[in-house]
Amino acid sequence: MAAPVRIIFLGGLGEIGRNCMAIEQDDRLLLIDCGLMFPDADMHGIDLVLPDFTFLRDNAHRIEACVATHGHEDHVGGLQFLLRELSFPIYGSPVTLGLARNRIQEAGLLGKTELIPVVDNERRRIGPFDVEFIPVTHSVPFAHAIALHTPQGVILHSGDFKIDLTPVDDRRTDLARLGALAAGDGIRLLMLDSTNAEERGSAPSERSVGVVLRQLFAEHKTERIITASFASHIHRVQQIAEAAIDAGRVVATLGRSMINNVRMARDLGIIKLPDHAFVNIEEIDNYPPEKVCVISTGSQGEPMAALSLLARGDNKFVKIGPKDLVIFSSHAIPGNESNVNRVIDGLLRAGADVVHSGIADVHATGHAQA
Incomplete structure (x- = not known):
C-alpha cells in the first residue's frame, strides 16, 4: 500500500488571504505559502490577520521547508511572523524570494531562513517531497503552480493564476505541462484558485x-x-x-x-x-x-x-x-x-x-x- 499523504489547511479557505497549508508525507511537513489577510471592517484595532500557527508550533521539528507560489502578501506576508518562532528554508522564484526577503529583512530575521531560488519547470527533491514548479501567469512576475509527485499520485496546487495569452513579459501559464500531467498518470487532487470562479467570461490581459x-x-x-x-x-x-x-x-x-x-x-x-x-x-x-x-x-x-x-x-x-x-x-x-x-x-x-x-x-x- 502506498504511503499516506495528508493535507492540513491553516488558512485561505473561504476567505481572501492568509493562504497557508502543510503537506504531510513520511512524517515530514512541507508548507505551501504563508500569507496574511487584511482585517474586516468590524475587526477594530487589528492590523493584520495571520494563519493559525498552532499546528506548526507543535510540529516545528518536522517542517522541511516552505514553498512559495508567488510574492503577494496574502501568500508570503506571514513568513516574517512565523520565522519569529521557527526556522526553515524557503523555495521560490527569484522574484518571489525578493519580495519575501524585503519583509523578512525588515524584521531582522534573515538569519532564521535560507532563501533558495528555483527556475521555471524545475523539479526538485525537498526532503521526501518531489516538487515541480510550473510557470503560471498572475499579477506578479514568475508565479508558480506546484505539482507534488506523491505516493498517492500528483497533487496540483495552482497558486493564484490567470490565462493571459499576451502577458507583459511573454511568460505564459504552461498549459502544455499541465496537460501532460493530466494525460499521464492523471492528477489525483487539484487545488485551484477560485477567487473569480463566479465571474463569467475571461480575465482581460x-x-x-x-x-x-x-x-x-x-x-x-x-x-x-x-x-x-x-x-x-x-x-x-x-x-x-x-x-x-x-x-x-x-x-x-x-x-x-x-x-x-x-x-x-x-x-x-x-x-x-x-x-x-x-x-x-x-x-x-x-x-x-x-x-x-x-x-x-x-x-x-x-x-x-x-x-x-x-x-x-x-x-x-x-x-x-x-x-x-x-x-x-x-x-x-x-x-x-x-x-x-x-x-x-x-x-x-x-x-x-x-x-x-x-x-x-x-x-x-x-x-x-x-
Whole structure:
C-alpha cells in the first residue's frame, strides 16, 4: 500500500488571504505559502490577520521547508511572523524570494531562513517531497503552480493564476505541462484558485491596462499624475513607468515597499527602463508638474500608506492640489472598500481629479474567471 499523504489547511479557505497549508508525507511537513489577510471592517484595532500557527508550533521539528507560489502578501506576508518562532528554508522564484526577503529583512530575521531560488519547470527533491514548479501567469512576475509527485499520485496546487495569452513579459501559464500531467498518470487532487470562479467570461490581459494608461497620460498633459498600485504588481508598475516616460515625464516612487520592490525588479532585470527616467521623490519639485509621474503605495487605503498620507496632507514631499490626477490602478480587496473610499474622498476634497476602475479600465484581475 502506498504511503499516506495528508493535507492540513491553516488558512485561505473561504476567505481572501492568509493562504497557508502543510503537506504531510513520511512524517515530514512541507508548507505551501504563508500569507496574511487584511482585517474586516468590524475587526477594530487589528492590523493584520495571520494563519493559525498552532499546528506548526507543535510540529516545528518536522517542517522541511516552505514553498512559495508567488510574492503577494496574502501568500508570503506571514513568513516574517512565523520565522519569529521557527526556522526553515524557503523555495521560490527569484522574484518571489525578493519580495519575501524585503519583509523578512525588515524584521531582522534573515538569519532564521535560507532563501533558495528555483527556475521555471524545475523539479526538485525537498526532503521526501518531489516538487515541480510550473510557470503560471498572475499579477506578479514568475508565479508558480506546484505539482507534488506523491505516493498517492500528483497533487496540483495552482497558486493564484490567470490565462493571459499576451502577458507583459511573454511568460505564459504552461498549459502544455499541465496537460501532460493530466494525460499521464492523471492528477489525483487539484487545488485551484477560485477567487473569480463566479465571474463569467475571461480575465482581460494585463497589456490592456497599459493601453488605457497611455490614453490617460495623453489626455492629461497639463496635470501631475500620481498612480497607486500594489507594490508587488511589478508589471503594472512597469507599464505605468513606460507610459510616463513615453509622455516625457520623470518617474518617482513613493512608499517604502514601492521603492524597495522597484529597486529589486530593476536589479533582476525585470523592469528595464533608463536610469535617467527615475528620480528621487525629493527631487520632483525640480521639474514642472506636468513632467512628473509619482508611483505610490496605498491603493488599498491603508491608513499609514503613502497615498493615505497624501490624502490627509501629511506627506512632506507631495501636496495634493487641483493640478493633480490620481489613478487607482487597482481593485479594492474585499473588506478594504471603506478605507479606499475614504482616501478618494480626501483626494477629491484637496482638488485632485481621481480615476479608478469604476471609471476606466485601469485594472485587470490576476485571477482566472469561469
